[in-house]
Amino acid sequence: xxxxxxxxxxxxxxxxxxxxxxxxxxxxxxxxxxxxxxxxxxxxxxxxxxxxxxxxxxxxxxxxxxxxxxxxxxxxxxxxxxxxxxxxxxxxxxxxxxxxxxxxxxxxxxxxxxxxxxxxxxxxxxxxxxxxxxxxxxxxxxxxxxxxxxxxxxxxxxxxxxxxxxxxxxxxxxxxxxxxxxxxxxxxxxxxxxxxxxxxxxxxxxxxxxxxxxxxx
Numbered sequence: 001x002x003x004x005x006x007x008x009x010x011x012x013x014x015x016x017x018x019x020x021x022x023x024x025x026x027x028x029x030x031x032x033x034x035x036x037x038x039x040x041x042x043x044x045x046x047x048x049x050x051x052x053x054x055x056x057x058x059x060x061x062x063x064x065x066x067x068x069x070x071x072x073x074x075x076x077x078x079x080x081x082x083x084x085x086x087x088x089x090x091x092x093x094x095x096x097x098x099x100x101x102x103x104x105x106x107x108x109x110x111x112x113x114x115x116x117x118x119x120x121x122x123x124x125x126x127x128x129x130x131x132x133x134x135x136x137x138x139x140x141x142x143x144x145x146x147x148x149x150x151x152x153x154x155x156x157x158x159x160x161x162x163x164x165x166x167x168x169x170x171x172x173x174x175x176x177x178x179x180x181x182x183x184x185x186x187x188x189x190x191x192x193x194x195x196x197x198x199x200x201x202x203x204x205x206x207x208x209x210x211x212x213x214x215x216x217x
Contacts, residue, residue: 005126005150007118014114018058020121022084024114025055027093027107035100042096043075044085053078083125090129091120 007013014021029051030036037045044052050073053063058080066073075081085101088094093107110117127143152169 005119005122007115007122011115013118017118018056018080019083019087019125020114020118022052022056022058022080023088023093023121024111025052026084026088027103027110030094030101030103030107031111035097035102036094038096038099038101039075040099044081044101046072046074049073049075049078049081052081052084056080083129087121087125087129090124091117093117 014024026036029048036048039045050063053061053066053073056062058078061078061080066078070077075085085094088107089096089101091106092104093110094101095104096102126146149170153166156165156169
């Protein structure tokens with residue numbers, strides 16, 4: 001049985017989670033600008049991509065990082081936007097109408113109280129969400145491991161752990177590598193075109209994130 005993910009306490013999720021911050025900023029932009037323009041293929045338009053590069057502050061994908069490689073930015077040049085757009089639509093914060101992503105009623109509720117949506121977003125992203133290059137079979141295989149992973153993360157989070165320690169839990173093959181080697185490996189993979197949307201970024205200390213078996217509360 002998969003475990004529910006519950007946020008405990010008053011935590012600034014926008015400061016700690018690049019994914020939630022990106023979703024929050026995107027929904028706020030859609031409210032202020034009357035929507036987010038999209039291309040014929042459904043990608044976010046260049047105007048928004050530029051704005052996101054400046055404001056998201058996504059580690060490894062800041063405006064400085066992105067413009068060092070491209071003079072003009074499309075959505076494909078900023079991989080985090082793929083998952084931000086997908087998740088915002090998946091949990092019905094934005095809806096597409098013709099060539100615009102529009103704010104929904106649920107999106108307005110999200111702006112008022114984003115913490116209330118953390119449980120939903122985290123659970124959906126970790127469990128059923130199909131990441132780029134994945135197949136449904138990959139998702140089903142991944143689900144079998146999450147119970148064990150969440151148990152390990154829950155134990156580590158009680159005392160606090162670094163982001164790299166979390167990575168080593170989720171990817172045991174990386175355990176022999178130093179933090180510097182893992183950072184370099186991830187950076188090279190990204191810049192060589194391995195365009196998989198980034199996984200959630202862990203916080204240095206996360207005692208406020210707890211996982212529970214369904215019905216155990």
